[in-house]
Amino acid sequence: MANKKIPITRISRFFGSEDFNLEQNMGMEWLHGDMHFTLVLFRVDKKLSDVDDVYGEAGPEEIRYKQPVEFNAYVSIQEPQNKSYGSGLVNQMEPGNMTLSIYMKHLEELDVDISYGDYIGYPEKEDKMRYYVVSNDGRVTSDMKHTIGGYKAFYRTITCSWVSENEFKGI
Amino acid sequence: MGVPKKIKKTLNIAPAPIQGHYPIGYNGITTPYRRKELADLINDDGTYLPKSVLHDDLDRGMLSFVQENLKSVTNGKKVNVIDRILTIQRWAEFSQTWKFTNEDKNVELPFIVVVRHPDVQYGTNPALKYTIPDRKQFHYAKVPTWDGTRKGYDIYTIPQPVPVDITYDVKIICNRMRELNNFNRVVLQKFTSRQAYTFLKGHYIPIIMESIGDESQIDTEERRYYQQNYQFQLQGFLLDEEEFEVKPAISRSLLLFGFDEKNRKRDGVELVKENSNKVKTILEFDNVTNSITREYNYNNNITVLRTKNVGSVTFSINGTMASEPVLISVGDTLTVTIVKPVLGTPSTVTIQEIIVP
Numbered sequence: 250m251a252n253k254k255i256p257i258t259r260i261s262r263f264f265g266s267e268d269f270n271l272e273q274n275m276g277m278e279w280l281h282g283d284m285h286f287t288l289v290l291f292r293v294d295k296k297l298s299d300v301d302d303v304y305g306e307a308g309p310e311e312i313r314y315k316q317p318v319e320f321n322a323y324v325s326i327q328e329p330q331n332k333s334y335g336s337g338l339v340n341q342m343e344p345g346n347m348t349l350s351i352y353m354k355h356l357e358e359l360d361v362d363i364s365y366g367d368y369i370g371y372p373e374k375e376d377k378m379r380y381y382v383v384s385n386d387g388r389v390t391s392d393m394k395h396t397i398g399g400y401k402a403f404y405r406t407i408t409c410s411w412v413s414e415n416e417f418k419g420i
Numbered sequence: 421m422g423v424p425k426k427i428k429k430t431l432n433i434a435p436a437p438i439q440g441h442y443p444i445g446y447n448g449i450t451t452p453y454r455r456k457e458l459a460d461l462i463n464d465d466g467t468y469l470p471k472s473v474l475h476d477d478l479d480r481g482m483l484s485f486v487q488e489n490l491k492s493v494t495n496g497k498k499v500n501v502i503d504r505i506l507t508i509q510r511w512a513e514f515s516q517t518w519k520f521t522n523e524d525k526n527v528e529l530p531f532i533v534v535v536r537h538p539d540v541q542y543g544t545n546p547a548l549k550y551t552i553p554d555r556k557q558f559h560y561a562k563v564p565t566w567d568g569t570r571k572g573y574d575i576y577t578i579p580q581p582v583p584v585d586i587t588y589d590v591k592i593i594c595n596r597m598r599e600l601n602n603f604n605r606v607v608l609q610k611f612t613s614r615q616a617y618t619f620l621k622g623h624y625i626p627i628i629m630e631s632i633g634d635e636s637q638i639d640t641e642e643r644r645y646y647q648q649n650y651q652f653q654l655q656g657f658l659l660d661e662e663e664f665e666v667k668p669a670i671s672r673s674l675l676l677f678g679f680d681e682k683n684r685k686r687d688g689v690e691l692v693k694e695n696s697n698k699v700k701t702i703l704e705f706d707n708v709t710n711s712i713t714r715e716y717n718y719n720n721n722i723t724v725l726r727t728k729n730v731g732s733v734t735f736s737i738n739g740t741m742a743s744e745p746v747l748i749s750v751g752d753t754l755t756v757t758i759v760k761p762v763l764g765t766p767s768t769v770t771i772q773e774i775i776v777p
Contacts, residue, residue: 293511303476303483305504305512365525366511382510389524 257401264400273403277352281321288349289370289378290318290363291420314420317370318361322351322407324371344411347371347381352404353390368417369409380417381409462622468561469576469666471621473659475586479505479536481620482588482654485627486534489610490590492603499592499599500531529645530594532603536586543583545626545655555579557665565668572671578664581657587630590650600646604632607650618654628653697775700725703756705767711757719776722746722754729767731759748773 257266280286297313300306327345334341349369356362363369365386373379390402397403462470483503492499500520506513520528543549557577565572592603610616611629618625630651638644699720703712723745724733735746736755748754760767 295511300512301476303480303505304507304509306507306509307512364511366509366513384510386525 259400260398264398269397269400269403272397273352273354276403277355280323280352281355284323285321286324287319287321287372288324289372290320290361291315291368291370291417292318292361292364293367309416317420318359320351320355320359320361322349322355324349326371344379346384346411347409349407349409350404351407353402356405363405363407368412370419378419380412380414380419382412382417384408384410458622463561464622468563469578469661469664470560470659472661473581473621473623473657475540475584475658477620478584478586478625478654478656481618481625481656482536482586482627482652483534485616485618486532486590489616490532490603490606492532492592492599492606494530494594494596494599494602499594499603500528502527502531502533505534505536530592530596530599532590532592535589535591537588539587541585541587543585543655543657545583545585545657548581548583548657552580555663560664562669570671573669575667575669576664577667578659581659583655583657586654586656588652588654590652591635591647592650593645593647595645597646600648604648607632620656623657625654625656628655699773699775701771701773703769703771705758705760705769707764707766710760711755713753713755715751715753716748717750718748719750720748720773721776722748722771722773725770725772727758727767727769729760729762729765730769731761733758733769745774 292315294313294315298307299311299313325348327347329345330343332341332343333339347369351363363383363386365383367383367386369381369383370378371381385406385408387405387407390396390405393399395402395404395406483505487501487503504512520531522528557579559575560578561576563574563576565574590607592600594600594603607629615626615628618627630653633649633651635647635649636645637647705712722735727733734757735742735744736757737746737748737752739755746754756769756771758767758769
């Protein structure tokens with residue numbers, strides 16, 4: 250059933266697969282060529298990681314990662330938030346969440362998938378890399394916003410939250 | 421004023437033996453066999469000490485209890501149980517659920533998940549609560565040792581376990597009322613008497629059913645599904661092997677005395693003072709002799725201290741019978757005559773002479 254393909258004939262009077270590919274390629278050229286936001290994806294190897302048999306947790310030295318992959322995406326980072334651990338004590342200035350918009354075709358070309366819990370590094374400055382964890386991998390792209398005129402989804406919106414170096418600081 | 425009717429007028433000062441219904445115990449006295457079995461379970465397959473029971477062990481015990489005792493089957497297929505306590509590590513959540521996720525990596529219904537409340541409270545198990553202060557160590561086992569030369573014992577001691585209460589939410593998420601009913605039946609049958617037990621490292625740990633709640637999503641415009649929450653409290657304890665102690669018992673003792681040689685001001689006390697007035701004399705009778713005669717040139721009183729192979733002793737002074745104490749004057753002749761119980765054998769009579777001035 251999953252292999253059965255159905256032709257998409259929506260808005261076919263004005264738009265088809267050739268138009269879709271053209272729009273997508275132009276967008277990718279703009280994003281990858283002009284904007285060129287480069288990030289690093291650290292995928293957790295869930296098979297090789299040495300996890301606890303009660304909680305499924307792994308310590309920093311027990312997590313195994315796949316080969317890091319550079320990728321391009323449209324990046325939006327929210328304002329830092331001034332927080333505290335309790336009753337106003339132990340002040341904590343935390344970076345805001347990072348939202349990525351990434352072409353699905355780009356992921357296919359890189360032959361990678363971004364999953365819930367993977368880590369992403371964003372080079373904030375030449376000497377400063379900040380790390381985030383994927384809190385919403387945007388796998389479901391059934392809404393109209395992620396399509397071109399309702400034709401077909403072409404990008405994913407991925408939400409990430411900042412992680413402290415205690416949890417992850419690159420490999 | 422009348423005397424209260426319930427007052428106890430007789431007290432049983434010879435109560436029945438403890439656990440009289442167990443005539444012989446594993447120790448041959450009063451301890452029931454069952455207690456021995458339980459102790460063997462705790463000590464099984466390891467050292468003479470119990471194994472640690474910590475938070476993750478208790479969590480594992482709860483998980484295994486849910487998997488083994490709260491099995492629910494729907495349409496001939498077992499309802500999936502996420503066999504880990506889910507934590508905040510995001511990728512780990514997926515790694516525990518991938519076996520029954522769909523194309524969108526969402527967990528397929530129905531499934532059961534165990535969620536632990538992160539806070540672990542001091543326990544309410546009455547067997548352990550606030551009974552012994554200050555982590556006092558208690559004797560647990562006496563283990564024989566042999567170092568190649570000497571036999572000895574090691575004394576194993578452990579402190580009282582720390583009681584803990586851990587609250588778990590066991591949630592079932594499903595699409596059909598029949599699946600809810602099945603799970604509800606299994607839970608209620610198991611907890612008919614409010615509590616059940618999980619078996620953990622030889623210990624039976626009680627689990628109390630606290631409440632059943634419904635969190636079903638039945639809004640008209642949203643996705644509908646049933647979600648029920650069964651809250652359980654595990655009344656466990658923490659037994660940390662880091663707190664166990666093994667100490668060698670006494671295998672030999674050595675007593676040493678110390679004296680202060682600098683303190684010489686006080687004179688020593690003679691243990692035995694010589695009494696020159698007393699003289700002990702042993703009269704020996706050979707095989708054929710029954711009497712001995714002695715002449716005295718000093719006054720004294722004679723008494724018999726002890727005899728050997730003598731039936732009776734008689735004294736005569738200058739031929740006149742005398743009784744003890746025999747009073748001797750200067751110039752007297754004393755004759756000591758004995759009767760031997762066994763003839764033809766030697767005898768002795770020990771006398772004490774107290775000189776009279």
